[in-house]
Amino acid sequence: MDWHNYEEIAAMVLFGIGFALLVLDRNLIKKNIAFAMTDSGMYLYLAAKGYISGRAAPIITDGVTEAERYINPVPAGLVLTGIVVSVASSAVMLAITVRLYRKYHTLNLDEITRLARGEE
Amino acid sequence: MEVFHLILLIFILACAVCVALTKNLVVAAVVFMGQSLALSVIWILLQSPDLAITEAAVGAGVDSLLLFAALKRVRAIDREAAGKRGEADAPNGEE
Amino acid sequence: MRRTERNERFHRWLSEGDTRLDTMLAEEYDDLTTLKHVYESDAAAAEETSRAEAEEKAREAASAPLYTAAQAHAEYDVPQRSRALYLLTALLLCAGMIAVLVFISSQLPSFGKSENPANNEVVERYVEKGMEETGPVNIVAGMILDYRAFDTLGESNVLFTAVCAVLLLLKLASSGNAPRPAAAPAETEEDLILQRITRALLPFILIFGCYVILNGHLSPGGGFSGGAVMGAGLILYYNAFGAAAAERFFTIRTFRVVSVSALSFYAVSKAYSFFTGANHLPSFITAGVPGRIFSAGLIPYLNIAVGLVVMCTMYGLFTLFRKGDI
Numbered sequence: 001m002d003w004h005n006y007e008e009i010a011a012m013v014l015f016g017i018g019f020a021l022l023v024l025d026r027n028l029i030k031k032n033i034a035f036a037m038t039d040s041g042m043y044l045y046l047a048a049k050g051y052i053s054g055r056a057a058p059i060i061t062d063g064v065t066e067a068e069r070y071i072n073p074v075p076a077g078l079v080l081t082g083i084v085v086s087v088a089s090s091a092v093m094l095a096i097t098v099r100l101y102r103k104y105h106t107l108n109l110d111e112i113t114r115l116a117r118g119e120e
Numbered sequence: 121m122e123v124f125h126l127i128l129l130i131f132i133l134a135c136a137v138c139v140a141l142t143k144n145l146v147v148a149a150v151v152f153m154g155q156s157l158a159l160s161v162i163w164i165l166l167q168s169p170d171l172a173i174t175e176a177a178v179g180a181g182v183d184s185l186l187l188f189a190a191l192k193r194v195r196a197i198d199r200e201a202a203g204k205r206g207e208a209d210a211p212n213g214e215e
Numbered sequence: 216m217r218r219t220e221r222n223e224r225f226h227r228w229l230s231e232g233d234t235r236l237d238t239m240l241a242e243e244y245d246d247l248t249t250l251k252h253v254y255e256s257d258a259a260a261a262e263e264t265s266r267a268e269a270e271e272k273a274r275e276a277a278s279a280p281l282y283t284a285a286q287a288h289a290e291y292d293v294p295q296r297s298r299a300l301y302l303l304t305a306l307l308l309c310a311g312m313i314a315v316l317v318f319i320s321s322q323l324p325s326f327g328k329s330e331n332p333a334n335n336e337v338v339e340r341y342v343e344k345g346m347e348e349t350g351p352v353n354i355v356a357g358m359i360l361d362y363r364a365f366d367t368l369g370e371s372n373v374l375f376t377a378v379c380a381v382l383l384l385l386k387l388a389s390s391g392n393a394p395r396p397a398a399a400p401a402e403t404e405e406d407l408i409l410q411r412i413t414r415a416l417l418p419f420i421l422i423f424g425c426y427v428i429l430n431g432h433l434s435p436g437g438g439f440s441g442g443a444v445m446g447a448g449l450i451l452y453y454n455a456f457g458a459a460a461a462e463r464f465f466t467i468r469t470f471r472v473v474s475v476s477a478l479s480f481y482a483v484s485k486a487y488s489f490f491t492g493a494n495h496l497p498s499f500i501t502a503g504v505p506g507r508i509f510s511a512g513l514i515p516y517l518n519i520a521v522g523l524v525v526m527c528t529m530y531g532l533f534t535l536f537r538k539g540d541i
Contacts, residue, residue, distance in 0.1 A: 005326040007166075009317055010129040016313035017136045023305045029145050029190065033152050036183060037136055040159055047166055052334065053327035057167040058354040059435065060346055060505075067342040070354065072334050074341065076168045077359045081370045083174050084439050084525065087183050088377035091532045094190040095384040098536070101194050105201060169435030170355050173427065177443035182529045185450060189536035 007048035015041030028097045028107045032090060039086040043079045050075035125165050131158050145191055153184035244271065350503055350511030351432030359437075360514045360521075364485045367438075371478055371521055374528040378474075378535075385535045406455070413455035420448035428522035432511045438518040442525025449530040458538050465530065467541045474527045477520040484513060 003009070018038035022031055050072035058073040097107070104112050135155035139148045156179030163171040224239070324331050341358055351357040359367050428441030453461040503510030531541050 003321050005320050005323055006126060006129060007326055008320040008323060010133060012316040012320060013133055013313060014136055016309060016316065017133070017140060019312070020306070020309035021140045023309065024302065025140075027145070029187070030139075030148060033139055033148055033187065036152070037139065037155070040155070040179070043171075044159065044162070047163065047168055047171060048326060049331070049333050050168070051166045051327050052329045052331075055167070055329075057169055057435070058342070059169075060352045060354065065343050065346055067339040068329075070342055071167050072331075072338050073355045073358055074338060075333070076171055076355050077363060077366075079168075079171055080174055080355065080359060080437075080439055081366055083171070083178055084443070085370055085373050087178050087186070088374050088528070088532075090183060091186050092377050092380050092384075094186055094536070095381040098190055098193050098197075099384050102197050105197075107194070168355075170353075170437060170440060173436055173440035174443060177440060177447055178529075181447045182443060182450070182533070185447075185533060186536060189533055193536055 005048075007051075008045055011041050011045035011048060013041075014038075014044065017041075026109050028100065028109060029094075031109075032093050032097065035093065036086060036090050039082070043082055043086075046075045046082075047079050121165070125162070128158050128162050128165070132162070146188075149184055149187040149191065152187070153180050156180040156184065243274070346505050349514065350505055351514050352505050353432050353434065353437070356432045356437045356514065356518070357511065360432075360517045361512070364517075367517075367521060368481055368485055371481060371524045374524055375474060375478055378528050378531045381532055381535050382541070385539055405457075409455045413451055417448055417452055420451065421445055424448060424522075424526075428518055429508065429515065431518040431522075432514045433506065433508070438521030439525055441518075442522035443529060445522070445526040446529025446533075449526070450533045453530075453534060453537070458534070461534070465541075470527050470531055470541050473523050477523040477527075481517060481520045481524075484517065 015038055018034045018036075018041055021034035022038065025031060025034065052071045055069060055071045058070045058076070060070075100112060101107060104115050106112060106115075132155055135151050135158070138151050139155070142148050142151070156175060160172050160176040160180060163169075163175055341362060342354055345354045345357050345362075346352065349357040349361040351360075424441045424445030426441075427436035427444060428438060431437035431441065449461070449465065503512070505511070508515065534541055
């Protein structure tokens with residue numbers, strides 16, 4: 001067992017912290033920040049899978065097209081799409097938060113549930 | 121370079137813990153922006169310059185700006201409700 | 216006001232046992248059905264009795280929800296012990312999950328070694344044949360816009376859908392009020408430093424964004440990065456000069472035209488392969504000489520389309536939050 005995969009460990013701890021914050025905190029805006037943090041952890045893990053030490057970025061220079069000179073470009077493509085989609089989902093969640101605040105005037109999720117049940 | 125890499129990873133985790141423990145929402149948004157910036161430097165160390173530019177422009181840019189815009193909207197709703205409550209005495213249930 | 220009455224009665228019932236509510240209701244029933252004074256005629260007495268009966272029926276019908284509302288409160292009104300239990304369980308579960316994940320990381324293949332199973336023959340094909348089959352010097356751009364163009368199409372659709380969803384949520388909110396009272400205090404103040412610096416910096420930001428988009432297949436960058444940079448530049452302009460100045464060149468109509476045409480162009484140029492199979496038709500736009508701007512077939516144009524969609528999305532999301540309209 002070797003513990004030298006520092007990138008993966010950091011990515012998993014970041015994911016875990018984001019997930020714990022998402023579950024435990026009651027403030028809606030903190031939940032949004034935690035969701036984006038969870039996404040960042042996942043992207044760090046994915047991109048760390050594509051790194052090969054000693055090789056260069058996947059931009060072909062000087063016409064050298066051997067695969068042993070460049071890192072793995074496939075996870076980088078996945079993460080590139082993912083970063084922008086993370087912004088989009090964060091924006092939709094923030095819009096829902098603003099609407100909820102307009103209706104209930106509180107950002108505390110327990111309060112909102114209580115008020116919503118009370119209205120039924 | 122390894123040491124720098126490790127320092128950046130520890131910085132990201134410290135930012136995450138700071139976001140978790142603070143109660144002030146503006147502080148959380150700013151620290152999240154700093155975390156995105158450190159993450160952008162890590163992408164360069166992982167030899168992916170595409171991801172670095174995108175993360176710098178999106179994570180430390182638009183994503184954090186959206187958080188600030190949402191906080192500002194929340195304060196504007198507060199001020200509007202307080203203004204209406206100041207004019208009329210009836211409590212304002214919903215907008 | 217009715218709600219606090221109900222709450223008080225419920226809490227009294229909860230603390231003093233369940234006979235109390237029954238005696239309360241029984242007392243109310245007695246109050247309703249005893250005639251308080253002697254009437255002059257029988258007709259008046261009969262009328263009073265019928266009115267009392269109707270009132271009592273209404274009150275009984277209205278008190279039936281009292282039990283269900285109390286039930287709902289009892290289900291929801293979480294006492295402190297349960298909240299502490301939830302916190303403890305959640306913390307334990309999250310800590311356990313982190314421990315399992317960190318333990319797994321010790322079993323993973325080493326970070327950065329080239330004999331990872333993730334580096335297989337797909338990667339070799341993409342890197343070695345990437346430049347001659349698709350044309351761009353940037354292998355990642357060639358991969359996401361040619362080998363895996365569906366992913367990028369789906370992602371552009373997700374951005375567009377996100378703006379539509381936020382438009383639904385936030386535009387409806389501000390149209391119900393009097394003409395935008397929430398927008399007036401949230402308008403930008405005239406900040407001289409910000410305006411001067413924006414006037415100096417904004418052309419460079421936009422040119423840099425255009426450069427990153429157009430050079431997406433020759434250097435790091437591409438549609439997403441360049442679009443995000445241009446969107447951030449437009450947001451800077453909005454912040455410095457206010458909504459009125461920004462609406463002079465970017466209205467909802469601009470957004471509609473640019474976004475829909477860019478997305479349609481991308482969809483038309485890549486989605487016909489539903490009918491022709493996984494390899495697209497041999498394109499009449501050849502790969503060209505790698506290293507020139509007009510090489511790489513369709514990829515520069517697709518980069519421009521993606522960049523426009525991303526720029527409109529970022530700017531549109533921000534202005535929807537600031538003033539409730541694009």
